[in-house]
Amino acid sequence: MDQDPPVLFSRRGALALATLNLPKALNALNLEMIELLDRQLQEWAADDSVACVWIEGSGEKGFCAGGDVVSLYKASNGYGEAPETEYTTEFFSREYRLDYRIHTYSKPVVVWGSGIVMGGGIGIMAGASHRIVTERTRMAMPEVTIGLFPDVGGSWFLNRMPGRLGLFLGLTGAQFNGSDSLFAGLADRMIADNERLATLDSLADLPFSANEGENHRLVSDCLKGLELRLDRQPASNLRAHYDQIQVLTDFASLPEVCDSIISYEGEDEWLNKAAKTLAGGSPLTPWIVWEQLRRGRHQSLAEVFQMELTLAVNLCATGHFREGVRALLIDKDRSPQWQPDSLNGIDWKDVEHCFEPPWQGAHPLADL
Template sequence: MDQDSPVLFGRRGAVATATLNLPKALNALNLEMIELLSRQLDDWADDDSVACVWIDGSGDKGLCAGGDVVSLYRESPAYGEKPDYDFTTRFFSREYRLDYRIHTYEKPIVVWGGGIVMGGGIGIVAGASHRIATETTRMAMPEVTIGLFPDVGGSWFLNRMPGRLGLFLGLTGAQFNGSDALFAGLADRMLPNERRESVLTELAGLEFFADSKRNREQVSNCLKRLELPQDERPPSILREHYDQVQNLTDFATLPDVCQAIRSYDGDDKWLQKAAATLAAGSPLTPWIVWEQLERGRYLSLAEVFRMELALAVNLCASGHVREGVRALLIDKDRKPQWQPASLDEVSAEQVEACFSEPWAENPLADL
């Protein structure tokens, strides 16, 4: 195995393993990683000797900090420049195709979600049949900070969280832990972070069958036996703040919701940070979040990814994402010059244009 490969593949008996392997970049997903993992999942799907798939991240800091937004910066135009859809269409269509493949994979997929799991990393986790959080898990969909939106199926999984937690997390990019992931439906089990290797060994020692349904049950029973006791888990921030989040988002219009969140003046550090992130973030993203969740409420999973593909490509082509990434990661001045500059300057026509497909046929039409 090439240890320099951005994804490492291996076998533990009937368990096939994939390790995202860019630890210095917190395993941020680039196009090569997406394509390597996609091809390998296809091969394993047809390999009768593979009963289960295991996905984790190299190093001890986390599974994946998100997509490779620096490449999006390089390949996207600035405000006012000629739109370019080529690279971003290729990147996002392949990433979303991989996410959809994980959601619909017949064989059990176990994803170890310890440490940092954000953005595109949540896309890898969300669709797996067995999603493991640990006491070190830190999740977020922080796209409001760079002028993107909670994609990789966010329109699907944010809509399925209790109450309006999904709306709040999409608007604010607020971080949440492993107990929160269980509460919000983004994890199935919490296991001790230090036991990653021994859990994989336990899975590899299971008796597997030709029937994927029976194998899923085997994996579920194994992981349940190894769970972290309730009294050793961190408290759930989302559960503790549930009523407050409901009150802050209990308005009929987006401007009223944003005003309520930004105006929070209490002593709670988590809510303070959420308010500050929303206030400093893209003025366009909240409108996209509001609309994507409304439109995505009754869409199929495939329709969700097709809608999000148009959104992602259009936001990159507009110069919006390039400016957000510039301010956060390139120049690091944290002073994005957003266009439009404020929430009330965003028109309904601008929002609608983001949902408009820029191709004759959606590249994910075959999902």
């Protein structure tokens, strides 16, 4: 029996629709999905009959749970035909090109980010011109649990959050809801989850023209009119705990910040879970987060993705990544044995090495 393609494409007049279509895998991005979506976005960009793009995920659980890290794990352990650096370079290069294309797309791009939106899902959503969340949205950049780092432009959007929220979320992998994403600048509108079809209908009925600026305004005004009333939006942990997060992260060195977060002894369940995740996560990831945000603060968007590609390829070759994925997704014992097993056990030279391009010749994303 023929299987449905992993990304579905359709049209409603001038509105073009893309649907991530691996619901059993929570629409986790594999290389084929990335290539299909990127190719179609290029075609739509050149098609004068397309005025606006809509991206969503199939199934009830969410938009996209992240990237296909199991395939990266297999490559890093020598499975398959491609050497690990070759496969990881191809995967992340294509993913980051897709993310960069969305960031720089001239036509309106609307992402329906309901349910689970994590990792690579945030990468697709972050660069869209119109980012919709719902009362069911659950976001996170949980890479600390698998020895990676908040990539897909994390060096860009985490640095642009209020105060040190980006640092806190990058270190702890804490989950946050739709109201949090509005407060942090990762979303533009909250619309009720059951209003998806009505939202699509409203967008499809807009009087689009050849004027892209006018089309952006039409989409913005349309979504504004559909926004969920404030009194029906879930409470924001990031807003409620903003001052406390600033206190917890108000130190000049990474070990002090991590000790402060891990030592939290309050009664708040959300902060306790964040502290526990950081304490049990890879001790290499916090050093990478600290340094990527420092370096990325004044980088261009292209430079951010170039730096992150270097990091992604290097970190996939580390024992921390292999052990993190093994514990969470392969053996599922949730008991990673990190080596080294502490923040202070990490050699700073190993951190610096992660920022050194592993390729000979030109950087694979030099042309961004």
